[in-house]
Amino acid sequence: MRYNSFTYLIVEGFKNVMKNKKSSMTSLVTMICAMFLFGAFFAMGQNIDEILRQVQEEQGMQVFIKREATDEDIKNLKDEITSLNGINTVVFKSKQEALDSMKESFKDNPDVFAAYEGENNIFPDSYIVTLTDLSLAEDIQNKILQFEYVDEITSSNLTIDTLMRIAKGINIAILVIFILLLLIAVTIITNTIKLTVHARRKEISIMKYVGATNSFIRWPFMVEGMIIGIISASITIVFLAGIYSYLVSKIQASEAFARLGVSLLQFTDMAQVITIVFLILGMGIGIVGSRISMKKYLEV
Amino acid sequence: MIEFKNVSKVYKTGTEAVHNASFTIEKGEFAFLVGQSGSGKSTLIKLILKEEEASSGNIIINGKDITFLKPKRVPYLRRSMGVVFQDFRLLPDKTVYENVAFAMYIVKATPKHIRRQVPMVLALVGLSNKAKMYPNQLSGGEQQRVALARALVNNPSMIIADEPTRKLRSRYSMGDYAFIK
Ligand SMILES: Nc1ncnc2c1ncn2[C@@H]1O[C@H](COP(=O)(O)OP(=O)(O)O)[C@@H](O)[C@H]1O
Ligand SMILES: [Mg+2]
Numbered sequence: 001m002r003y004n005s006f007t008y009l010i011v012e013g014f015k016n017v018m019k020n021k022k023s024s025m026t027s028l029v030t031m032i033c034a035m036f037l038f039g040a041f042f043a044m045g046q047n048i049d050e051i052l053r054q055v056q057e058e059q060g061m062q063v064f065i066k067r068e069a070t071d072e073d074i075k076n077l078k079d080e081i082t083s084l085n086g087i088n089t090v091v092f093k094s095k096q097e098a099l100d101s102m103k104e105s106f107k108d109n110p111d112v113f114a115a116y117e118g119e120n121n122i123f124p125d126s127y128i129v130t131l132t133d134l135s136l137a138e139d140i141q142n143k144i145l146q147f148e149y150v151d152e153i154t155s156s157n158l159t160i161d162t163l164m165r166i167a168k169g170i171n172i173a174i175l176v177i178f179i180l181l182l183l184i185a186v187t188i189i190t191n192t193i194k195l196t197v198h199a200r201r202k203e204i205s206i207m208k209y210v211g212a213t214n215s216f217i218r219w220p221f222m223v224e225g226m227i228i229g230i231i232s233a234s235i236t237i238v239f240l241a242g243i244y245s246y247l248v249s250k251i252q253a254s255e256a257f258a259r260l261g262v263s264l265l266q267f268t269d270m271a272q273v274i275t276i277v278f279l280i281l282g283m284g285i286g287i288v289g290s291r292i293s294m295k296k297y298l299e300v
Numbered sequence: 301m302i303e304f305k306n307v308s309k310v311y312k313t314g315t316e317a318v319h320n321a322s323f324t325i326e327k328g329e330f331a332f333l334v335g336q337s338g339s340g341k342s343t344l345i346k347l348i349l350k351e352e353e354a355s356s357g358n359i360i361i362n363g364k365d366i367t368f369l370k371p372k373r374v375p376y377l378r379r380s381m382g383v384v385f386q387d388f389r390l391l392p393d394k395t396v397y398e399n400v401a402f403a404m405y406i407v408k409a410t411p412k413h414i415r416r417q418v419p420m421v422l423a424l425v426g427l428s429n430k431a432k433m434y435p436n437q438l439s440g441g442e443q444q445r446v447a448l449a450r451a452l453v454n455n456p457s458m459i460i461a462d463e464p465t466r467k468l469r470s471r472y473s474m475g476d477y478a479f480i481k
Pocket of ligand 2: 341343386
């Protein structure tokens, strides 16, 4: 064996993994399950955030304008609304358009609205306002109500409130799962490394007697943990990508989903974050796990 | 230099292995410690290496009282001396060459230096032709020489050997010795 430090660490790390095939396998499988769970919830949360964002941009409020407003006043009102924070679009809907859309929805009974044509149109002019951030909805609504010539505002925030509550719940669930995953992973890796350390305790003590420092002895075991962590991360990502892409294509092909008018994220949109989190996790766990498991054996 | 000042060691079991030992081994001296089996010779070496803690007294090595040595510094204390342990303490899954090279690796010697130095000490102890063998393929005396090669390879300022003559099957064990360059 060459005592080149990098090769030494990798060789010793793999030796450790192979020495305990059974427990290495067990921890690999458990790590994959834990990481998969996290990945699944993470993907779900990301999608809900994304849908929320898409829905937000479409959902908005209708601002009805008082009858006495002149064309000039109506134009000024648009500028005032546009200048507010969090406004996405402001689209004018004239009373004629309002009447037309009412007639459209009662097209089986066109006579109903016959009396309201032209001068007799009782529908007001309005602006359809969409927002970039729905959390500002109430605030914006109050501000618009204070503008001149604003009669009333109607909005449909119900679905969004529900969605936002779900999103918040999922984000909390992700955090909890993340912490659980961390605890599970550290416990598993610690136990696996403990077995290897125990099997090599004599070697470890000899290394200490000839003057090896603790960090020198610890390194191959850290590498052992990192190898298990990185392999589980890689396998999980492949699984996750496959299953996720399959599910998304199925969901988006369904009719019910098409009617919602939103789209889901592709795996590639999230791959970077997931990869980085998993790899850092894998390596971090290796380091922490080996530190915990070696403590007892280094005290000679 | 090794100095013992009223050093005693009582094991947890209650056995007093070393009783009030005081002596000095100066630089350049070659010292023997003779005694019956069980008289505490190995314990004494363990105290020098801080493998065991003295129950009382002071041990001064190269002018430093090691009683209060921080655990972090212990590896450096051990590197300053080459030790041939009574049970040799060779790594069973590494070859003779690797066992010796290993001691250089942990002090971060360069690969080039290792490649030059290891064959030299193996030649010195007469094991050049067994470099690729594993410890369990060697006789007790040969294993001891591997341990000696490992003790010598980093050019330590002191060599300590536990029962170096036992494998000579002499009727009288010469006991332990310490040699300080
Ligand atoms: N780890 C230990 N725990 C308890 N007693 C020990 C331990 N090591 C040695 N002893 C006891 O200390 C005494 C001295 O042992 P040792 O130093 O090995 O003697 P020697 O090397 O001179 O043969 C013996 O009686 C032995 O049984
Ligand atoms: Mg002895």
